[in-house]
Amino acid sequence: MASIPALLAERIQAVSVLDPELRPATRPQFGHYQSNVALRLAALAKDGADEAGERPEWVAAGMAPRQIAEALVERVDLSDLTEPLEVAGPGFINIRVRSSVLATVVTEQLADIHAGIAQTSEPARVVVDYSAPNVAKPMHVGNLRSTIIGDCLVRVLRAVGDTVIPQNHIGDWGTQFGMLVEQILFEGIDASTLTLATSVELYQRAQQHFRSDEAFAEAARRRVVALQSGDEQTRAIWKSLIDVSKAGFNAAYARLGVLLTDDDLAGESIYNDALPKVATDLEAAGIAVIDQGALCVFIPGDDAPLIIRKSDGGYGYAATDLAAIRHRVDDLAARRLVYVVGSPQAHHFHQVFAVARMAGWLPDGVSAEHVGFGSVLGPDGKMFKTRDGKAVTLDTLLDAAEEVAAPDIAMAAVKYADLSNALHKDYVFDIDRMVATTGDTGPYLQYAHARVNQILRKAAAEGDVVDDATATITVLAEPAEQELALLLTRFSDTVAEVADGLQPHKLCGYLFEVATTLSSFYEKCPVLKAEGEVRRSRLVLCRATQRVLATGLDLLGIVAPERM
């Protein structure tokens, strides 16, 4: 099944040569889709702009946009799919899809095992790097955004047929572990008895200790070396710290209802052994040079170097990220790398990707994309911090949401609020607005779903069960029915757009429109009170709508309750 605008565009382009760039009509009186191709053809038909090939031969030099539009409409035959084409304004072509076509497409969509979501013609192996909490630190709002966004992208990419490899790049390595292990030994703690909460407190004591006691600091530094060289006791304690944190992470993931499991863990530590080779390979290739004692790459057009190896011989996170790229491309065979990490890291990823390109570790045909996102702000519009200046923990936020709504609703509220505006923008964490059941919120979408589900349940109780495989939409006479059906036919293209551009808010906006259009239909077109063919057809339309809402919400990581 092809999307309707794609079908139309193909036929129009056969005549227009230029891509007609069909867009949903901006106003109802302009039909369902509109094209401005005549205006662009007119620009080509202007004197002096006679570059060969672009302009179809039937467009004479100097033709006015409206003339071109009218000539185009004469030459394109879409009568099996659309009402007669109309030319309006300065030369726009307005297209109205026949309601019989809408009915057919929605019917096919309902019978489709993928709910109409077109499967990509070239499935790709995609790594999505997200969540990335730090061991022995509580998960905070930044982790929340990365986790929610990444989870959504994984679901969407899988839905279009890609093979997705989630990678949870947890912070399980680095100098802080020398300090932590040393503090555990100093206090004589049995590391296996720690919890995430007590290890967080331990971290704070260790930091204090590190700052106030030079002998301890020195021991902590030696402990880092011991860890890196594989000292058995040190490794054992390090490992129990990680296990404790992992349990905490998994509890948070379960609460959020995200897909991440232990199988997706790929922390910084796994790249440790690969770091020296990153450095030597870059140096041997002449890409990295020693500057002020550190091994640096100077990227053309960028005045800040990327530091691969510090002057003390240690490796920074740039080296880790480069090793991760090599692993993901060479071992995991990924063709697309997606990093869901806050916007402040934009420059870092720009540098890392550039260096990986220079080194040939990111070959042509493999893309690397940083999906940056803005900060979560407190009620005062500033970075969300507790009164004593600490980062707000994830549990604090979720607890606050669950104080005012049941868990399923609360999670929907938090996730939808996070996903529904453009990723790069900051947003204020406002519980009351998020959990509202009216307006552009997660709970409203859940409500719309529950409500349409109620109709289907009542009908089923009377023996009218909609069988997705055979049910057919036969009547689309009312404008409200047509509008809803038209919107449903856009589901696949919307999902494809999100898979391509990695912008979940487009899916949110689409689903909100489906919900409001459903409400309007619901008001104007009785279903259970209708009779015969109309009733049967409307039930099928309800089921198709419910399926789009349920499937779409699932792609956002939001549950769609049958009742609320």
Next chain:
RNA sequence: GCGCCUGUAGCUUAAUGGAUAGAGCAUCUGACUACGGAUCAGAAGGUUGGGGGUUCAAGUCCCUCCAGGCGCGCCA
């Protein structure tokens, strides 16, 4: 100092260079023995931060200024 991002209605926000900038909240006006009113229909609310420029067409592209945020060689 350099770089990146943001600025749209009272508030929260959408908009692939295309028609009259589209929604939600709040406000106001209608519609209820209602397929769940957690609703629907309608009204009002905008010189898209200011100023230039490109274009048949600019919230969108270019320049500049203002305001705010975030980065910028050895934390990750």
